[in-house]
Amino acid sequence: MPDPTSAHAHQFESLEQQHDADTLGMWTFLATEVLFFGGLILCYTFARFSYPQAFEAASHRLYVTYGGPNTAILLCSSFTMALAVRAAQLGRRKSAAGLLAVTALFGAGFLVVKGFEYRTDYVEQLVPRLRFHWEGSDAGHAELFFWLYFVLTGLHALHVTIGVVILVIVAILSWRGRITAAKYVTAEIAGLYWHFVDIVWVFLFPLLYLIGHR
Amino acid sequence: MSHPIVPTKIYLAIFGALLALLGLTIAVAYIDLGPLNLAAAMTIAVAKAALIGAFFMHLRYGRKLTWVFAGAGFFWLAIMLVLAMTDYATRP
Numbered sequence: 001m002p003d004p005t006s007a008h009a010h011q012f013e014s015l016e017q018q019h020d021a022d023t024l025g026m027w028t029f030l031a032t033e034v035l036f037f038g039g040l041i042l043c044y045t046f047a048r049f050s051y052p053q054a055f056e057a058a059s060h061r062l063y064v065t066y067g068g069p070n071t072a073i074l075l076c077s078s079f080t081m082a083l084a085v086r087a088a089q090l091g092r093r094k095s096a097a098g099l100l101a102v103t104a105l106f107g108a109g110f111l112v113v114k115g116f117e118y119r120t121d122y123v124e125q126l127v128p129r130l131r132f133h134w135e136g137s138d139a140g141h142a143e144l145f146f147w148l149y150f151v152l153t154g155l156h157a158l159h160v161t162i163g164v165v166i167l168v169i170v171a172i173l174s175w176r177g178r179i180t181a182a183k184y185v186t187a188e189i190a191g192l193y194w195h196f197v198d199i200v201w202v203f204l205f206p207l208l209y210l211i212g213h214r
Numbered sequence: 215m216s217h218p219i220v221p222t223k224i225y226l227a228i229f230g231a232l233l234a235l236l237g238l239t240i241a242v243a244y245i246d247l248g249p250l251n252l253a254a255a256m257t258i259a260v261a262k263a264a265l266i267g268a269f270f271m272h273l274r275y276g277r278k279l280t281w282v283f284a285g286a287g288f289f290w291l292a293i294m295l296v297l298a299m300t301d302y303a304t305r306p
Binding site for chain 1: 219220222225226228229232233236239240243244245246247251252255256258259262263266267269270271272276277279280283284286287288290291294295298299302
């Protein structure tokens with residue numbers, strides 16, 4: 001009976017080959033995610049170049065004091081994620097579990113800040129359809145900006161939520177000793193997903209919060 | 215992919231660089247550079263994404279095949295954006 005924590009699945013020739021397949025599988029999924037967000041980025045690009053004044057005015061109604069710290073939170077979470085994968089590689093299952101839990105907490109913190117920000121947007125009447133009031137000119141295209149803002153950040157927040165759930169599951173697996181040094185690839189591919197979600201935000205932050213100059 | 219175990223200090227250096235770039239992109243946004251504001255913001259964003267991809271996502275330590283897979287998504291994204299906006303920019 002082979003050791004279940006180091007044996008590879010029967011369709012692979014070696015654990016190394018299985019890890020390669022796992023990693024490439026996640027990268028393939030991430031490539032589809034790039035195109036998933038890409039369609040919306042194209043909508044955004046088209047609208048921003050068509051209505052530059054409305055987009056700049058609308059962007060300046062967002063708070064860098066929300067978006068900036070939230071970017072920092074995600075960068076912190078990517079750092080702890082990288083350390084978690086490293087701990088998993090070294091077979092330090094408890095410190096990997098701890099670092100994964102901290103990463104999940106950063107993710108949850110991001111969502112809490114985003115929640116407060118959405119509340120502020122609602123109070124300031126910047127939510128299209130639901131509660132929108134625009135004093136300046138070109139209200140229609142300012143509203144278009146906020147449609148894109150809510151769809152892009154909402155979709156991103158959904159990804160963060162899924163990521164937090166994955167991180168909690170992987171943390172529990174690691175704590176229970178199910179992720180050994182030989183099978184750290186589980187932590188690695190969870191990390192790939194998490195870092196990707198961070199990269200999406202790295203682009204969304206300047207595109208939404210930093211249009212023109214403030 | 216069993217890549218080498220990356221020293222903690224490299225991760226720490228990358229983390230520091232990412233926070234510095236975040237500070238830079240916010241600072242630059244408060245300076246009026248005209249159209250260069252967008253160029254600066256996007257250049258910094260690409261630099262941050264490259265650091266995350268190369269070190270945190272271990273592309274730097276991975277095989278060439280992983281690079282192809284990682285590059286494919288961005289390559290098709292570039293085709294979509296460039297061709298669509300070329301059409302848009304050259305409409306009479």
